[in-house]
Amino acid sequence: MSTVNIPGLTERDSKHLWHPYTQHKTAAKPIGIVKGEGALLWDENGKQYIDAIASWWVNPYGHSNKFVADAIYRQLTSLEHVLFGGFTHEPVVSLSEKLVAILPDNQKKLFFSDNGSTAVEIAVKVALQYYYNKGEKRTKMLAFENAFHGDTFAAMAASGISFFTEAFKGSLIEVVRIPVPTAGNEEESLRQLTEMAATGEYAGFIFEPLVQGAAGMVMYEPEALDKLISVCKKYGVFTIADEVMTGFGKTGKYFACDYLNEKPDMMCLSKALTAGAIPMAITTFTQELFDGFYDDDVNKALFHGHTFTANPTGCAAALAGLELLQSDEMQENLVRINRMHHAFKDEIENHPRVANVRVLGVIVAFEIKREGNEDYYGDFRNKLYDFFIENGVILRPVGNIIYILPPYVISNELLVNIYDTVKLAIEKIA
Ligand SMILES: *Cc1c(COP(=O)(O)O)cnc(C)c1O
Numbered sequence: 214m215s216t217v218n219i220p221g222l223t224e225r226d227s228k229h230l231w232h233p234y235t236q237h238k239t240a241a242k243p244i245g246i247v248k249g250e251g252a253l254l255w256d257e258n259g260k261q262y263i264d265a266i267a268s269w270w271v272n273p274y275g276h277s278n279k280f281v282a283d284a285i286y287r288q289l290t291s292l293e294h295v296l297f298g299g300f301t302h303e304p305v306v307s308l309s310e311k312l313v314a315i316l317p318d319n320q321k322k323l324f325f326s327d328n329g330s331t332a333v334e335i336a337v338k339v340a341l342q343y344y345y346n347k348g349e350k351r352t353k354m355l356a357f358e359n360a361f362h363g364d365t366f367a368a369m370a371a372s373g374i375s376f377f378t379e380a381f382k383g384s385l386i387e388v389v390r391i392p393v394p395t396a397g398n399e400e401e402s403l404r405q406l407t408e409m410a411a412t413g414e415y416a417g418f419i420f421e422p423l424v425q426g427a428a429g430m431v432m433y434e435p436e437a438l439d440k441l442i443s444v445c446k447k448y449g450v451f452t453i454a455d456e457v458m459t460g461f462g463k464t465g466k467y468f469a470c471d472y473l474n475e476k477p478d479m480m481c482l483s484k485a486l487t488a489g490a491i492p493m494a495i496t497t498f499t500q501e502l503f504d505g506f507y508d509d510d511v512n513k514a515l516f517h518g519h520t521f522t523a524n525p526t527g528c529a530a531a532l533a534g535l536e537l538l539q540s541d542e543m544q545e546n547l548v549r550i551n552r553m554h555h556a557f558k559d560e561i562e563n564h565p566r567v568a569n570v571r572v573l574g575v576i577v578a579f580e581i582k583r584e585g586n587e588d589y590y591g592d593f594r595n596k597l598y599d600f601f602i603e604n605g606v607i608l609r610p611v612g613n614i615i616y617i618l619p620p621y622v623i624s625n626e627l628l629v630n631i632y633d634t635v636k637l638a639i640e641k642i643a
Contacts, residue, residue, distance in 0.1 A: 249276025252623035272489030288529035304528035325523040329457035330363025332481035332494035340417030355418040361427030394437035410448040422469035426458035429614035430578035435472040442475035461485040465574035488534030493527035578616035
């Protein structure tokens, strides 16, 4: 594979650029990537990397996917963008029809924005304004401990990873946290949620369904979430499934909510939505929520919007992505990767340094046993990260948790290569 050689990207970067989640004084310099194809990336020195986390969970169908690129090109050369206030267009109408067909059947209305955080922001605003419009005082939200819902203000308020939000504590809406219903914690989680919901002070409950991504792929059972949702229904607390990470096949089904009997009132979609190519997000709603804003009084409207709302090119990418996701080939990939992950789990789970191996869909995660607690971005985590990069595998451990979430198009050979590198790390990194 030949790569374009652009010298000095790393050096040029450090002059003007500020990276996400990065302490620039202590962090290693970023790696200049010049090409991507399938599950592989190449840096400016020609070194190859396996993208074992689908570039932060966005890239399901492979880098530089030709089918997606062609769809984007066709859209760019017919209608690249048009305002969505007072106008509409074919890609967004088609996308709404195709998405509603696969969403839980109570999801009827779609509101577009640009990223996962704004999708969450809109869901929280809708929950709060719904009750405001009705003249009912419900101003608080419920969320899980260690949740991650994004970095804008309402999303931060809903997030429970403390060092992400510490500096803004005083400026956030009130969110009460309940325990995640992981094995053994189901009853306590349900008890605390019921106690809060029954007060009538809460507008909504936001959660990452079945898998808490940023917390380190923490998993819990659909039965437990079903119980929480049904309590919320009883007390008029709107449920918001943040499927920004889990959506579009990651859990083996189109959405994590497809494992549930209960249905959420709202869903947040982004990341893999546009096949990993263009920033876009959607918040989806029940008819009931939409109707809470439908009135002769203009002040009851949702006064929210973004310049690039429902950008046609983003919609074209999403339509191409949906077509790929629904293809037999991609559905077979999901089954294949899950089977490979289970075989890997069987192989490592009795290793004395390995704990809590868990698999759902294309996600496998486990902990490396250590004394004491691990910092999210601590030394041990950094050693692991560096080891993987040295060995040409992009993985971002969370503390002592290692997880793999590859693009669905990854070959078995590359998957085995990732597993082998992880097994080496289990042996070597103390
Ligand atoms: C990544 C993520 C977000 C935030 O999305 P951005 O596009 O990074 O703003 C929100 N919720 C979940 C569950 C996520 O994984």
